[in-house]
Amino acid sequence: MTEQTPEHPRLTKGERTRQRIIDAAFELFSRSGYRAVSLRDIAAHAGLTHAGVLHHFPSKEATLIDVLTRRDQVDAPLVLDPGLDSAELIENLVGIIExxxxxxxxxxxxxxxxxEATDPDHPANFYFTRRYEILRERLTSAFAILLADRPGVSPETAAVQLLALxxxxxxxxxxxxESVDMRASALDYLRLLGVAVEETDDT
Structure with missing residues (x-):
């Protein structure tokens, strides 16, 4: 999911309606979680009828998948691009935190x-399971290079610990x-590992 942005003037009426539905679902899921929200709640928040939402999304699960994948469309190149070297991957991750x-x-x-998705029956269980698998794999590969010939934590453990942090x-x-600086804390952990992160503009 991205920050709220003005609707693109070239979107069709149907595309604008889909965007309204996804924005409404995002707001309600953020506030109450997935299970506490109904498709009728999403319709009301979007200013539509239940039937109007069903015309675009056959189920609440479908809106959830769209909410999750929209953010990934922005972040994926910053993490999954095969052309990234290990240092760039870590720097991009710090930028995402910021x-x-x-x-x-x-x-x-x-x-x-x-x-919620730790429940195997939750519709986002596969999404989050796979998401963590991919992130662990990418970070383990990066740390294998960045921590090469350094005693201490293994690349696999460093990847798990960073994600947990x-x-x-x-x-x-x-x-x-006001009391927690996510970026500074992540940088402190990376420094403890011996991984230097170049100070760059925000992502």
């Missing part, structure tokens, strides 16, 4: 849904945003 500190709705959504930081930041 950007997320400006969009608490997204952080809240992922915190709620990732916890980021998830925990998000929860603490949501509870006390």
């Amino acid at each position: 950007r997320n500190s400006r969009i608490p709705g997204l952080v809240s959504l992922y915190a709620k849904l990732s916890a 980021l998830d925990g930081l998000q929860v603490q930041w949501l509870l006390a945003p």
Whole structure:
């Protein structure tokens, strides 16, 4: 999910309606979680009828998948591009952390849904399971290079620990945003590993 942006003038009426539905679903899922929200709730929040939403999305699950994949369309090149070297991958990840500190709705959504999705029957279970698998693989490969010939934590452990740190930081930041600096804490952990991150403009 991205920050709220003006509707593109070239969108068709149907595309604009789909965008309204997804924006409404994003807001409600962020506020209440997936299970507490109904498709009728989404319709009402979007200013549409239940039948109007069903015309574009056959189920609440379909809106959830669209909400999740919209953000990934932006982040994927920053993490999954095969042309990235290990240092660039880590720098991009730090940039994403900085950007997320400006969009608490997204952080809240992922915190709620990732916890709910530990239930194997949750519609986002596969999404989050696969998402963590991919991130662990990418970070393990990066740390294998960045931590080469250095004693201490293994690349696999460093990848798991970094992801756990980021998830925990998000929860603490949501509870006390003025007291928790997610980016600074992530950089401190990387420095402890011996990984230097070049200071660049925000992602």
